[in-house]
Amino acid sequence: MTLNTPRAMLERLAFGCFLALLVLSIGLTGLGAIFGLHGGDARPAILGVAGLLLVLAVRPLGYKHLHFREWEDSFEPADGGSAFELDPVLGKRAQAFAKVLAALEALQQRIAAGKGDVWAVQRLRHDASAMLAAEPALREVFAAELAGHPELS
Numbered sequence: 001m002t003l004n005t006p007r008a009m010l011e012r013l014a015f016g017c018f019l020a021l022l023v024l025s026i027g028l029t030g031l032g033a034i035f036g037l038h039g040g041d042a043r044p045a046i047l048g049v050a051g052l053l054l055v056l057a058v059r060p061l062g063y064k065h066l067h068f069r070e071w072e073d074s075f076e077p078a079d080g081g082s083a084f085e086l087d088p089v090l091g092k093r094a095q096a097f098a099k100v101l102a103a104l105e106a107l108q109q110r111i112a113a114g115k116g117d118v119w120a121v122q123r124l125r126h127d128a129s130a131m132l133a134a135e136p137a138l139r140e141v142f143a144a145e146l147a148g149h150p151e152l153s
Contacts, residue, residue, distance in 0.1 A: 011067050014068075015062065015071040018055065018059070018068065022052075022055045024051065025049075025050075025051030025054075026048070026052070027048070028044055028045070029051075029052060031044065032044030032047065090137055090141075093131065093134075093138060094138060097128065097131045097142065100131065101128065101142070103124055125151060129152055132152060
């Protein structure tokens with residue numbers, strides 16, 4: 001379906017209004033019920049229920065004539081994966097890098113207590129630097145953690 005036709009634009013606008021009405025009606029019903037119990041004014045709750053009834057009346061028409069299902073499905077990622085999920089290769093490298101960083105921090109704490117091996121710290125730093133050189137995207141993923149390790153920059 002083309003997205004730049006006037007019909008498609010109006011369908012998206014109608015779907016956006018439908019979603020806004022749904023969310024506002026749910027919120028108004030809930031808050032209206034709470035305020036109605038404590039304040040004695042039931043008008044907001046009645047208005048929210050009226051909005052929900054309007055949503056229930058418009059929904060079948062929207063799904064039948066305005067292609068709401070297509071616009072609803074457009075929220076789904078196209079590749080079937082999560083929008084916040086790393087690709088599998090980067091995910092495995094990120095897990096390995098997280099283990100190296102955790103081992104490095106644990107070893108630095110032991111050295112601060114006088115019980116660690118200084119040469120092991122250098123090996124872990126070298127491993128971490130090699131991982132960062134092999135996968136530059138790890139710098140973005142671990143930006144906050146790398147701020148505490150300027151030697152790895």
